[in-house]
Amino acid sequence: MTNGITNLDVFTLPDHKHNRIKNRMIKIVNISEPSAACERYALQIFHEYFRTGFAIIDGQKVGVIITSMGGNGASSMRRTTWWKDLSLDHKSYALNSxxxxxxxxxxxxxxxxxxxxxxxxxDHVLIDNNQEIHLIDFGYPGVxxxxxxxxxxxxxKWFQRRWYFLWEDVYREARAEIPVEHLWRKSEPERKGPTKMSPHMN
Structure with a gap:
């Protein structure tokens, strides 16, 4: 996929599916990026793929990926109505659950x-009206x-370090406890670089 040239073929593949999906997410991708086509294949692997195509935005031709957003009314935790009504103790429980x-x-x-x-x-962990969890955004380098x-x-060990790294602001907002070993804002010795399963993956 040098210089994104073969991405053109990916986004013009015929798609004759007629799936009915109530909730959809539309993502715009730069087809000149070599990794632009990767997300389409990742979505197929995770069975989240719906359709791809082209669009002209501000005079530029871009790739469009349409995927399912999960269940009815799915949104990030902090945008749900029930989260706003929870006590701090219940927010801590919801985060850990x-x-x-x-x-x-x-x-x-x-x-x-x-x-x-x-x-x-x-923003990539959505919760629907039945409080079921749906994951979105399967693009490189996060997959x-x-x-x-x-x-x-x-x-x-890797998951928890990355989880608290990504969710630290939410935990602080809810005044929920973060294990000391996962506090990224504390003073830490300089690191030479990411490990094979480093939390800094994107």
């Missing part, structure tokens, strides 16, 4: 042979293949 569910979902992906999903920031399945304890 959500963490456990997402942690299991992502590891289940790996067990199924799917790529590692590391895009679980607050990447894994050659080997990590050991459960290694995966748990």
């Amino acid at each position: 959500t963490r456990k569910v997402v942690q299991e979902m992502v590891f289940e992906f790996l067990l199924e042979g799917k790529p590692l999903y590391a895009n679980f920031s607050p 990447r293949p894994m050659k080997l399945l990590p050991k459960p304890d290694e995966y748990e």
